[in-house]
Amino acid sequence: MPKPRVIYWFRTDLRLHDSPALKAALDLKPEVLYPIWCWDSHYVYRSRVGVNRWQFLIDCMNDVSQSISKINKKSQLYVLREPAVTLLPKLFKAWEITHLVFEKDTDAYGRDRDATVIESAKEAGVEVIFRSGRTLWDSDEVAKANGGKPTMNIKQLQTAGEKVGEIEPPIETPKSFPDPGELKLDFDQTQPEPTPDMNEKYRQNDEGSYNGGISGPKNDFHPPTLEELGLKPATTPHRGGESVILERLNSILSDEQYTGTFEKPKTSPAAFEPQSTFLTSPYLHFGALSCRYFYHRVEEIVEKRRKAKKPVSEPPTSLHGQLLFRDMYFAAQAVLGWSFGQTYNNSHCRFIPWHLPSKVDVSTKLVTGDYEVDDEEKEKQFKRWAEGRTGFPWIDAIMRQLRQEGWIHHLARHSVACFLTRGGCYISWERGAEVFEELLIDHEAACNIGNWQWLSCTAFFAQFYRCYSPVAFGKKWDDNGDYIRKYVPELKDLPKKFIFEPHKAPIQDQKKAGVVVKGDGSQEKEGDVAMYPKPMLDFNEARDVCLQGMKQAYHVGLYGNSPKVLDGSWKQLFDDSGEGPTEGEQGGPGGMLSFEEADGTEEDGHHPATPQKSKGGAVPGSPKSTRGRKREHSQGTLDGAFTKSAKK
DNA sequence: TCGTTTGTTGCGCCG
DNA sequence: GCGGCGCAACAAACG
Numbered sequence: 001m002p003k004p005r006v007i008y009w010f011r012t013d014l015r016l017h018d019s020p021a022l023k024a025a026l027d028l029k030p031e032v033l034y035p036i037w038c039w040d041s042h043y044v045y046r047s048r049v050g051v052n053r054w055q056f057l058i059d060c061m062n063d064v065s066q067s068i069s070k071i072n073k074k075s076q077l078y079v080l081r082e083p084a085v086t087l088l089p090k091l092f093k094a095w096e097i098t099h100l101v102f103e104k105d106t107d108a109y110g111r112d113r114d115a116t117v118i119e120s121a122k123e124a125g126v127e128v129i130f131r132s133g134r135t136l137w138d139s140d141e142v143a144k145a146n147g148g149k150p151t152m153n154i155k156q157l158q159t160a161g162e163k164v165g166e167i168e169p170p171i172e173t174p175k176s177f178p179d180p181g182e183l184k185l186d187f188d189q190t191q192p193e194p195t196p197d198m199n200e201k202y203r204q205n206d207e208g209s210y211n212g213g214i215s216g217p218k219n220d221f222h223p224p225t226l227e228e229l230g231l232k233p234a235t236t237p238h239r240g241g242e243s244v245i246l247e248r249l250n251s252i253l254s255d256e257q258y259t260g261t262f263e264k265p266k267t268s269p270a271a272f273e274p275q276s277t278f279l280t281s282p283y284l285h286f287g288a289l290s291c292r293y294f295y296h297r298v299e300e301i302v303e304k305r306r307k308a309k310k311p312v313s314e315p316p317t318s319l320h321g322q323l324l325f326r327d328m329y330f331a332a333q334a335v336l337g338w339s340f341g342q343t344y345n346n347s348h349c350r351f352i353p354w355h356l357p358s359k360v361d362v363s364t365k366l367v368t369g370d371y372e373v374d375d376e377e378k379e380k381q382f383k384r385w386a387e388g389r390t391g392f393p394w395i396d397a398i399m400r401q402l403r404q405e406g407w408i409h410h411l412a413r414h415s416v417a418c419f420l421t422r423g424g425c426y427i428s429w430e431r432g433a434e435v436f437e438e439l440l441i442d443h444e445a446a447c448n449i450g451n452w453q454w455l456s457c458t459a460f461f462a463q464f465y466r467c468y469s470p471v472a473f474g475k476k477w478d479d480n481g482d483y484i485r486k487y488v489p490e491l492k493d494l495p496k497k498f499i500f501e502p503h504k505a506p507i508q509d510q511k512k513a514g515v516v517v518k519g520d521g522s523q524e525k526e527g528d529v530a531m532y533p534k535p536m537l538d539f540n541e542a543r544d545v546c547l548q549g550m551k552q553a554y555h556v557g558l559y560g561n562s563p564k565v566l567d568g569s570w571k572q573l574f575d576d577s578g579e580g581p582t583e584g585e586q587g588g589p590g591g592m593l594s595f596e597e598a599d600g601t602e603e604d605g606h607h608p609a610t611p612q613k614s615k616g617g618a619v620p621g622s623p624k625s626t627r628g629r630k631r632e633h634s635q636g637t638l639d640g641a642f643t644k645s646a647k648k
Numbered sequence: 649t650c651g652t653t654t655g656t657t658g659c660g661c662c663g
Numbered sequence: 664g665c666g667g668c669g670c671a672a673c674a675a676a677c678g
Binding site for chain 1 (some may be wrong): 652
Binding site for chain 3 (some may be wrong): 457461462463464465468546550551554
């Protein structure tokens, strides 16, 4: 029997410690082991990825590459510039691969991609091994233990988790690493279709990460640089990497009192330098930190304190409670798949007639990535929210910290999410989730989507009368407004009395502080004087309107997959004078006057009759129509529709 | 009854 | 007497 020739395919598991999948690869005792990363066009073009998350990803890749080299200087992380679905079949042949090993992915996109890869491995006679490693428990097993239903609260998750069994103890970091084999690249590079490019607006130059061939312009298999991606330098102070977080974790956990009595709701969203929590989330996202390793390290400390009869915190507010919520969202996503990320056709998301609803493609039942502007004023409010110029300093400080640093405290996320949706603007949570997707360095699809549904009271949470005030909530944590002074520097010299409501400051006070409160934020200066906008809405008034709207929507009681939502007839159930795009009886399912029509209704009527499982669109060679303004849906595109092929 | 993380008011207490 | 602070009660009302 010849010895195995193995590809270890790194994805969101950029670590060497506690990796069940990596252990499975090493247990094969391979003759050669290729640790690779496939440069995925879904991430490059079809997901919203801001520059700060790119930086963090590249940090994590470089770090794991160095760690591999430290164990075996002949090896490294080999970054190959082609999407996995086209690249892997070629590598199987060129490198005479016998086994492909990777960590299981439960994201809807990841599952579709992996299904395609597994299929091609089968055809090539390559054995595929994958292990769950991204969550405390295998999300599919949790879902099964929960009766095949999404876990919608923490109790369900805990009960299901207990049924699945003990959380696996951490696996040691490997001490040796097999050599890679010869890196033959005697095949053409298939270049992915660069349009639609969801990140076009952030690029200062053309995206060029596929231009230097499969091994990169220096032929060293290094990750692409931000310049190659056409992006400006990152602005975040947070840096990625397994070695960074493992070291920091030791210093976090050395404070046993902090670790053992941690209660999330008691940590301040306004704290900076240092923050009140320890930013493990981006490392968890890229897999630079194992959640099980983290869990067990915390549990060890809590157990020690329990035995010593010292006070300890308990889930859900404790540190391990935070990890349980993460698993809850993963398990819910594992059941609902693509529909988890949208309202339309989501069986567990309440339907609310939000402003700026997503456009949907009724043939696939998926959102297109575009949205309907039902009201120009709401579009303007959305832009002002996203850019941090609402005229509410607390909201603006949070949104500016998010844009600049890529991380904001959990309660800060609550505050701005409530404000955009049910507690202020009555704008679709899907718009907010997209902005977070772009800007967060810790963006985890399952958690981001879950939290937006939570805050908008469309799933997981329902007490919509509990509404965050953009003034009072911030004051509770930061009476002096230091957080605002840091992130909205044009207000830094305003007296404490007006820092949360600068429009109430008399002209003399504004003058003294060197700021004029005026306009809508589109102008930064008036002459030499800094400008800060007036509030874009009357909060008390807006909150009442939202509350009425929520009450009515709850009373109507529709969900994303209700027949009347699917066909657009929901409007008949809403009062025309209510908030949101409720007017008229005609319109698309997203709610508006127009919507994305199904493919092939005109000239070429050969679109599959049952497009629900969009498998057809996922396989190379069956490109979807991109005629006119029509876009492929934002979440669903595989790296399948290739038109461009270039020689290496 | 309770739910990880509301806002406001009013009371007692302290200086 | 009064302002500031911390805390408890309450408001509104979901599944």
